[in-house]
Amino acid sequence: MSAPHAVISGASIAGLSAAWWLRRTGWDVTVIERAPAFRDGGQNVDVRGVAHEVLERMGLVDAVRAANTTETGTVLVTQDGSVRAELPGDGPDGATAELEVLRGDFARILLDDLPDGVEVVYGDTITSVTDRDDAVTVTTSARRRFDADLLVVAEGVRSSTRSLVFNAPDDVDPRDLGVTMAFGTIPRTASDDDRWRWYTAVGGRQVHLRPDPHGTTRAILAYAAEGDQDDLGDVDSRDRSAVVAALARRYEGVGWETDRVLAGFATTDDLYVDRLTQIRMPSWRRGRVALVGDAAWCVTPMGGGGASLALTSGYVLAASLAAQLFDDTAARDDTSSASVERALAAFDDWMRPLVDDVQGIPSGVVRFAYPRSRVGLAARWAIDALLLSTPLRSLAARVTRVADTDRPLPPLTVAS
Ligand SMILES: Cc1cc2nc3c(=O)[nH]c(=O)nc-3n(C[C@H](O)[C@H](O)[C@H](O)COP(=O)(O)OP(=O)(O)OC[C@H]3O[C@@H](n4cnc5c(N)ncnc54)[C@H](O)[C@@H]3O)c2cc1C
Numbered sequence: 524m525s526a527p528h529a530v531i532s533g534a535s536i537a538g539l540s541a542a543w544w545l546r547r548t549g550w551d552v553t554v555i556e557r558a559p560a561f562r563d564g565g566q567n568v569d570v571r572g573v574a575h576e577v578l579e580r581m582g583l584v585d586a587v588r589a590a591n592t593t594e595t596g597t598v599l600v601t602q603d604g605s606v607r608a609e610l611p612g613d614g615p616d617g618a619t620a621e622l623e624v625l626r627g628d629f630a631r632i633l634l635d636d637l638p639d640g641v642e643v644v645y646g647d648t649i650t651s652v653t654d655r656d657d658a659v660t661v662t663t664s665a666r667r668r669f670d671a672d673l674l675v676v677a678e679g680v681r682s683s684t685r686s687l688v689f690n691a692p693d694d695v696d697p698r699d700l701g702v703t704m705a706f707g708t709i710p711r712t713a714s715d716d717d718r719w720r721w722y723t724a725v726g727g728r729q730v731h732l733r734p735d736p737h738g739t740t741r742a743i744l745a746y747a748a749e750g751d752q753d754d755l756g757d758v759d760s761r762d763r764s765a766v767v768a769a770l771a772r773r774y775e776g777v778g779w780e781t782d783r784v785l786a787g788f789a790t791t792d793d794l795y796v797d798r799l800t801q802i803r804m805p806s807w808r809r810g811r812v813a814l815v816g817d818a819a820w821c822v823t824p825m826g827g828g829g830a831s832l833a834l835t836s837g838y839v840l841a842a843s844l845a846a847q848l849f850d851d852t853a854a855r856d857d858t859s860s861a862s863v864e865r866a867l868a869a870f871d872d873w874m875r876p877l878v879d880d881v882q883g884i885p886s887g888v889v890r891f892a893y894p895r896s897r898v899g900l901a902a903r904w905a906i907d908a909l910l911l912s913t914p915l916r917s918l919a920a921r922v923t924r925v926a927d928t929d930r931p932l933p934p935l936t937v938a939s
Pocket of ligand 1: 537556563677
């Protein structure tokens with residue numbers, strides 16, 4: 524009996540987790556990645572809540588811990604760099620998680636641990652999807668064609684294959700959070716330490732510096748602006764010098780380490796800019812096609828937990844399919860479209876409360892986190908001081924508790 528075949532588009536955390544779990548439960552897997560080679564850029568992501576258990580079941584907790592960013596805590600600093608407050612940092616609910624890792628290092632750990640039988644194809648992208656009763660047919664820009672039992676779209680927030688399949692007006696509800704973030708790796712200097720240093724200036728502007736385990740420093744410039752005031756323009760079509768020049772204009776007069784960050788961004792090879800956009804969808808499945816990770820429900824760094832949800836979704840997808848499609852021997856049993864659709868419905872049902880919980884960013888958070896005026900900034904400091912006072916400290920720590928659930932993970936038997 525031949526194994527069922529899954530095509531997965533996107534080789535980051537969600538796609539690689541799905542590949543890992545589907546292969547371990549008896550699928551042949553082809554992963555298609557648009558980038559010409561494995562992408563190892565990106566900054567801190569963390570493994571929290573139920574994702575910790577998924578990572579344990581993969582046997583990868585020690586590997587992720589060994590790759591940790593070396594960050595020990597988070598401090599809010601003033602313009603001269605002195606510390607004005609320290610965020611709760613201990614235990615799994617701290618701003619710096621127990622399993623805090625660079626996105627690229629995390630994805631690399633998953634890639635290196637893929638079982639035999641997963642083919643990863645780089646520099647290709649899906650151009651058409653035809654979902655029929657007996658198979659989903661996928662063609663690619665490199666003229667590949669697959670007649671698969673399942674297509675998993677794990678292409679991140681700006682997924683193009685999602686647009687091919689979920690193209691009715693109400694299928695996708697993208698919500699612009701009004702915040703742009705520029706991430707990049709810059710040279711480490713003697714003033715950098717092992718803490719996440721976070722500076723908030725007037726004009727809705729923030730500067731962040733975080734240690735990494737590679738002898739460099741990860742910097743973020745994050746600012747609030749309405750879409751039509753955002754001088755980076757269309758975030759998908761910019762050249763680097765124009766981006767850095769626009770950032771320099773916006774950050775004029777901010778001080779602290781801003782000039783150093785801008786100089787680093789001018790030469791770094793991993794500048795990554797994103798206008799934070801939540802993705803909300805009433806359904807993450809259609810026929811034999813499933814969406815996972817940011818392509819399905821991007822929560823953005825404001826919500827946190829994107830990497831945890833991405834990792835968990837690979838497991839829940841494979842478990843839901845195994846429960847519907849296979850008998851106890853994990854041999855091919857029933858890959859009819861009705862069975863696949865039932866499995867994908869179970870996947871959607873299990874993931875949805877977890878995602879809803881993370882996506883519900885209270886209104887006013889952006890205004891609070893990115894104060895425009897001196898009065899707003901002073902109010903922010905006063906509220907920080909209150910939240911970080913001893914009686915309310917544990918409440919503040921809970922803000923970082925994401926991807927948490929009392930529900931057990933769906934059971935999954937791994938093929939031997
Ligand atoms: C290079 C990079 C840097 C990032 N840096 C940060 C960061 O600093 N901080 C942070 O919080 N989050 C960052 N993210 C986002 C973070 O990885 C996700 O929020 C989270 O981990 C969920 O991952 P995902 O696998 O769903 O999506 P992503 O991590 O966004 O991965 C999507 C993958 O799909 C590929 N892809 C996209 N379109 C296509 C296509 N049409 N065909 C084939 N492949 C496609 C992309 O190249 C990428 O490898 C970054 C993502 C990337 C890709």
